Amino acid sequence: MAFGVYQARRNLPNPLVAGPGEAVLNPWLIIAGDGRITIITPRAEMGQGVQTTLAALVAEELDADWQQITALHGPAAQVYYNGVLIGLGLPFRDYALKRWQARVQKATDFLPRMMGMQVTGGSTSMRDGFEKMRLAGATARETLKLAAAQRLGLPAETLHTESGRVIAPDGRSLSYGELAGEAAAIPPPDGVALRPPARWKYLGRAMPRTDMVAKCTGTAEFGIDIRLPGMKFATVRMNPARTGMKGFDATAAKAMPGVERIVDLGDGIAVVASNTWLAMQAADAVEIEWEPPAWPPDSAGLEAMITAALDDSPNSHLRDDGDAAGQLARPPAGARLVEAEYRVPWLAHATMEPMNATALLEGDRLTIWSPNQAPLIAREKAAATLDLDEENVTVNTTFLGGGFGRRGEFDFTVLAARVAAAMPGVPVKVTWSREEDMTHDFYRPAAAARMRGLVADGTALALEARVAAPSVSRQASMRLAGLAPPGPDKGHVEGIFDQPYAIPHYSVYGHLADLALPVGFWRSVANSFNGFFHECFIDELAHAAGRDPLQFRLDLIRPAHAPSAMLLERLREMAGWSGRTPEGVGRGVALTYSFGTPVAEVVELRDSPRGIRVHEAWITVDPGTALDPGIIRAQMESGLIFGLSAAIHGQITFAGGAAEQRNFPDYELLRMHTTPKIHVDILENNKGPDGNAIGGTGEPGTPPAMPAIANALFDLTGRRARRLPLAGDFDFAV
Amino acid sequence: MPTSLVVNGRRHETDLPPDMPLLWVLRDELGLPGTKYGCGVGACGACTVHVAGRAVRACQVALADVQGSVTTIEGLGTPERPAPIQEEWIRHQVAQCGYCQSGQIMQAAALLAENPTPDDDAIDTAMAGNLCRCGTYSRIRAAIHAAARRMQGG
Numbered sequence: 001m002a003f004g005v006y007q008a009r010r011n012l013p014n015p016l017v018a019g020p021g022e023a024v025l026n027p028w029l030i031i032a033g034d035g036r037i038t039i040i041t042p043r044a045e046m047g048q049g050v051q052t053t054l055a056a057l058v059a060e061e062l063d064a065d066w067q068q069i070t071a072l073h074g075p076a077a078q079v080y081y082n083g084v085l086i087g088l089g090l091p092f093r094d095y096a097l098k099r100w101q102a103r104v105q106k107a108t109d110f111l112p113r114m115m116g117m118q119v120t121g122g123s124t125s126m127r128d129g130f131e132k133m134r135l136a137g138a139t140a141r142e143t144l145k146l147a148a149a150q151r152l153g154l155p156a157e158t159l160h161t162e163s164g165r166v167i168a169p170d171g172r173s174l175s176y177g178e179l180a181g182e183a184a185a186i187p188p189p190d191g192v193a194l195r196p197p198a199r200w201k202y203l204g205r206a207m208p209r210t211d212m213v214a215k216c217t218g219t220a221e222f223g224i225d226i227r228l229p230g231m232k233f234a235t236v237r238m239n240p241a242r243t244g245m246k247g248f249d250a251t252a253a254k255a256m257p258g259v260e261r262i263v264d265l266g267d268g269i270a271v272v273a274s275n276t277w278l279a280m281q282a283a284d285a286v287e288i289e290w291e292p293p294a295w296p297p298d299s300a301g302l303e304a305m306i307t308a309a310l311d312d313s314p315n316s317h318l319r320d321d322g323d324a325a326g327q328l329a330r331p332p333a334g335a336r337l338v339e340a341e342y343r344v345p346w347l348a349h350a351t352m353e354p355m356n357a358t359a360l361l362e363g364d365r366l367t368i369w370s371p372n373q374a375p376l377i378a379r380e381k382a383a384a385t386l387d388l389d390e391e392n393v394t395v396n397t398t399f400l401g402g403g404f405g406r407r408g409e410f411d412f413t414v415l416a417a418r419v420a421a422a423m424p425g426v427p428v429k430v431t432w433s434r435e436e437d438m439t440h441d442f443y444r445p446a447a448a449a450r451m452r453g454l455v456a457d458g459t460a461l462a463l464e465a466r467v468a469a470p471s472v473s474r475q476a477s478m479r480l481a482g483l484a485p486p487g488p489d490k491g492h493v494e495g496i497f498d499q500p501y502a503i504p505h506y507s508v509y510g511h512l513a514d515l516a517l518p519v520g521f522w523r524s525v526a527n528s529f530n531g532f533f534h535e536c537f538i539d540e541l542a543h544a545a546g547r548d549p550l551q552f553r554l555d556l557i558r559p560a561h562a563p564s565a566m567l568l569e570r571l572r573e574m575a576g577w578s579g580r581t582p583e584g585v586g587r588g589v590a591l592t593y594s595f596g597t598p599v600a601e602v603v604e605l606r607d608s609p610r611g612i613r614v615h616e617a618w619i620t621v622d623p624g625t626a627l628d629p630g631i632i633r634a635q636m637e638s639g640l641i642f643g644l645s646a647a648i649h650g651q652i653t654f655a656g657g658a659a660e661q662r663n664f665p666d667y668e669l670l671r672m673h674t675t676p677k678i679h680v681d682i683l684e685n686n687k688g689p690d691g692n693a694i695g696g697t698g699e700p701g702t703p704p705a706m707p708a709i710a711n712a713l714f715d716l717t718g719r720r721a722r723r724l725p726l727a728g729d730f731d732f733a734v
Numbered sequence: 735m736p737t738s739l740v741v742n743g744r745r746h747e748t749d750l751p752p753d754m755p756l757l758w759v760l761r762d763e764l765g766l767p768g769t770k771y772g773c774g775v776g777a778c779g780a781c782t783v784h785v786a787g788r789a790v791r792a793c794q795v796a797l798a799d800v801q802g803s804v805t806t807i808e809g810l811g812t813p814e815r816p817a818p819i820q821e822e823w824i825r826h827q828v829a830q831c832g833y834c835q836s837g838q839i840m841q842a843a844a845l846l847a848e849n850p851t852p853d854d855d856a857i858d859t860a861m862a863g864n865l866c867r868c869g870t871y872s873r874i875r876a877a878i879h880a881a882a883r884r885m886q887g888g
């Protein structure tokens with residue numbers, strides 16, 4: 001199978017061109033005469049460490065010296081498609097994945113390949129690259145051995161490789177640099193076997209990140225840092241409602257020194273100036289009258305549409321075990337009914353680096369520099385917008401100062417292209433102000449849930465969940481392809497229909513609110529609200545059943561998914577969970593299975609004279625195979641903090657058709673002194689039906705953080721937190 | 735307005751508006767992009783540099799108000815010769831997206847210059863204004879402690 005996939009892939013054109021003294025061995029590997037190895041890691045490095053681990057996968061099989069490696073995003077090309085993107089969207093529950101389902105998932109590889117989906121998202125980079133990248137390294141290694149065999153006049157089987165050299169039994173050796181040119185001319189051998197984990201040297205260890213030195217010396221080049229000869233600096237102001245512009249008056253702006261152009265974009269304006277500050281000052285001075293939004297202009301109206309959707313007919317019913325409706329209509333004697341409604345608000349991505357991109361239009365050729373998660377989509381959209389041939393559009397991907405899903409959109413790239421189109425021959429960098437960034441996001445949607453359940457004999461008998469929110473996947477595919485796939489929207493109910501609980505009567509409905517307010521993929525997507533709904537309600541059921549919430553979960557999870565049960569047991573041990581907390585201390589637990597990886601978290605809160613403090617947190621995670629434990633730990637901490645920031649402070653509200661939060665003082669995050677001490681442990685039991693599963697780790701740390709802290713608040717205060725952000729109802733230390 | 739400015743030991747003659755924030759002078763006019771724009775309102779710390787040895791938010795300092803020489807992340811150390819604090823950042827593998835890290839490092843370097851043995855509370859106070867959206871705080875804390883030990887010769 002693996003070999004077959006590689007064969008198919010090999011037919012796609014290799015976009016790499018060898019520079020002087022270099023040899024291209026395959027689309028992922030360039031070896032220079034001096035032995036320097038460049039590995040193309042074609043996923044967006046936005047902090048998650050993807051370049052390091054993708055490079056380690058190649059280096060592992062290649063027997064490359066880590067010191068000689070450079071990882072690059074490389075060009076945008078079809079060969080770098082993400083083969084698992086469609087398969088993982090199928091409505092299977094990962095924890096209960098059957099062999100045939102895994103095969104069906106794999107068989108969809110041709111779809112993203114055909115569509116050229118070079119996309120970083122859905123915590124899929126390792127799931128897609130695990131085999132692909134190792135094969136690229138292994139095949140190149142065997143090719144280098146064949147080249148050495150020719151030179152030395154020895155059979156290739158007698159040779160071995162180590163630290164960038166091919167070594168003969170008599171001790172003679174040749175460096176990869178010396179051999180690369182000849183190796184590139186040899187057809188790569190087929191069916192190269194991959195090494196078993198027991199032989200790994202790099203994988204399974206915390207590797208020094210390939211981007212670390214640059215990022216600690218201010219020399220990593222983010223999109224916002226692009227500098228080209230003759231480049232102009234620009235900024236934009238667009239309609240927050242994305243509906244267009246009635247008119248504008250730029251008289252004052254035009255008169256400002258250093259301002260070179262005011263570009264009428266039709267649906268907004270751009271100011272081109274001699275530096276970014278001047279551009280931003282002038283853009284602020286433009287008076288603009290916007291078209292009104294195509295959605296209710298304020299939060300109350302928007303939320304009412306979401307609440308109303310709860311009563312509409314559902315879009316999906318992807319979990320329907322037993323007969324929850326029947327049980328709830330006629331509860332058996334002794335069963336206790338529990339009901340609750342939950343709400344969460346819109347959220348912004350607030351990547352630390354505001355949106356930006358740089359573009360240069362020369363004749364019919366467009367070159368773009370963009371910190372983006374989907375370069376081929378950006379290319380296609382930029383080409384279509386400027387009416388150019390896609391072949392004439394080049395997209396260079398820089399480092400991303402955070403992505404979290406925001407940079408999978410193409411709006412900021414296309415905007416730069418549009419501004420550049422007004423300045424032919426002149427490179428223009430378009431940097432958004434933080435205010436523009438926060439008010440022109442594709443927000444994590446607000447969502448509401450109506451939950452009902454029955455407990456009897458200390459366990460959950462029934463659980464019925466209804467979740468309403470605007471559909472992220474539908475909006476995104478409308479933007480991408482102009483059509484929304486019909487049928488049940490799995491993305492909308494992830495984190496609630498697919499949880500590893502053996503509840504006999506278990507029913508989950510997804511309701512879609514038809515709202516045009518822009519929403520998008522936000523780290524962990526629907527898991528970010530569904531995890532909160534599900535795990536808060538499980539906690540309510542546990543208390544109604546008179547049980548310890550961790551043990552209550554364990555009893556329901558064990559029959560459904562043993563690795564998740566082990567995760568909870570390890571968490572209990574690590575956190576010293578006893579089910580009892582002293583006065584002034586509250587603990588909460590939650591588990592969410594998302595992106596192929598279950599993550600369990602305990603959050604501990606403490607009262608302090610300055611308010612409630614998040615004191616400590618414990619995380620256990622099981623990605624099946626931990627390729628880089630150092631990076632996985634970092635992602636777990638990062639995911640937890642991202643979730644806690646949202647749970648305590650995060651909210652975007654709307655008034656007059658625009659987000660009211662415009663900059664960091666209005667959109668608070670956890671800081672050094674409000675971040676808890678965090679403990680992480682990684683388990684590797686979740687091996688899937690074929691025994692070799694690998695889960696994502698960029699997102700799964702986020703969902704359980706929000707219910708864990710809400711459940712801790714209940715333990716601390718006796719009050720249930722059923723809506724976010726918590727700071728609205730509870731007194732947190734800031 | 736003609737102004738003379740010393741950045742990382744080099745003198746620059748500029749002719750820019752006196753109210754232009756130092757951040758944009760550094761980034762766009764002097765070609766030193768290591769100092770980052772995050773908010774422009776003094777709320778994130780991404781633009782932190784040293785002026786006369788003190789950590790300041792470069793987005794909040796007008797060019798005309800720069801009193802003393804400026805040090806940016808580029809002046810602290812280089813990839814070939816990182817400063818000890820940068821070495822600790824690298825050793826602790828602190829950065830994720832890395833965008834906030836110039837500001838974090840400059841803030842921490844100023845703290846250590848002032849207080850060579852900061853405890854956790856001192857770190858909390860000094861670093862409270864530096865946001866990290868990736869949540870690298872625990873490694874930042876560890877790197878600061880390690881850099882402090884190193885400065886003590888430990």
Ligand code: FES
Binds near residue numbers: 773793794
């Ligand atoms: S950019 Fe200066 S503090 Fe945020």
Ligand code: FES
Binds near residue numbers: 401
């Ligand atoms: S490392 Fe990404 S914002 Fe700090």
